[in-house]
Amino acid sequence: QVQLVESGGGLVQAGGSLRLSCVASGIQFNIHYMAWYRQAPGKQRELVAIIDSGSSSNYADSVKGRFTISRDNAKNTVYLQMNSLKPEDTAIYYCNAQLLRVYWGRGTQVTVSR
Numbered sequence: 001q002v003q004l005v006e007s008g009g010g011l012v013q014a015g016g017s018l019r020l021s022c023v024a025s026g027i028q029f030n031i032h033y034m035a036w037y038r039q040a041p042g043k044q045r046e047l048v049a050i051i052d053s054g055s056s057s058n059y060a061d062s063v064k065g066r067f068t069i070s071r072d073n074a075k076n077t078v079y080l081q082m083n084s085l086k087p088e089d090t091a092i093y094y095c096n097a098q099l100l101r102v103y104w105g106r107g108t109q110v111t112v113s114r
Helices: none
Strands: 003-007 010-013 018-025 033-039 046-051 057-059 067-072 077-082 091-098 102-104 108-113
Touching: 003 091, 018 033, 018 091, 018 108, 033 067, 033 077, 046 067, 046 077, 057 067
Parallel strands: 010 108
Antiparallel strands: 003 018, 018 077, 033 046, 033 091, 046 057, 067 077, 091 102, 091 108
């Protein structure tokens, strides 16, 4: 059974930082693309960042220079370091694993206050 379990969300003031973690089980983690998506109230889910098996990464324009995605294959974990947070970053953040199939975590809430 595949499980993606996110942690690290919470409430932070604008300009602050958070680090999200996602631990994967039931998949061969090291060969999967891993990604973070987010969904704000009333908006569609959007890709925030993605990292491939070789640790090459891409980011949404809105987070470039502020967020960093990384992975630790020994721990089956993908991270999202979020700095200089803005109120518009408020959303539920979802972990995603993809290769031949797509898997989702249940999400973790990030709230950025003004």
